[in-house]
Amino acid sequence: MIDLKNIDDLARKLSNLVPPGLKDARADLEQNFKATLQSGLNRLDLVTREEFDVQRAVLLRTREKLDALERKLAELEARGGAPDASAH
Structure with missing residues (x-):
């Protein structure tokens, strides 16, 4: 199983890159980043x-x-x- 802590950290870092004007969408984007990262990693044969x-x-x-x-x-x-x- 892939370490979710690392995925959470990466998703958080990506959401911190969101421009200040989109702060309201930051939480949604972080969840989307996390889901996308998990999906991509789960498709790999690891x-x-x-x-x-x-x-x-x-x-x-x-x-x-x-x-x-x-x-x-x-x-x-x-x-x-x-x-x-x-x-x-």
């Missing part, structure tokens, strides 16, 4: 930081396993015992 961190950890564990298997294969090949493909 993941949460938590999801990203979980996938990063999975990838790291997979990389570690792959490295270990590559080392083991290199040791076997160095001993002259190339893996037998028919053993699978």
Whole structure:
């Protein structure tokens, strides 16, 4: 989920840019800015930081396993015992 605090802050900053003569419309514009920002961000294919961190950890564990298997294969090949493909 996208952090609504950041969207609120951005919408507030945008509404502060409204000329002084339109102060009456400032609150409505801020709500419109907020809704537009949320809508645009929701259409993007984004993941949460938590999801990203979980996938990063999975990838790291997979990389570690792959490295270990590559080392083991290199040791076997160095001993002259190339893996037998028919053993699978």
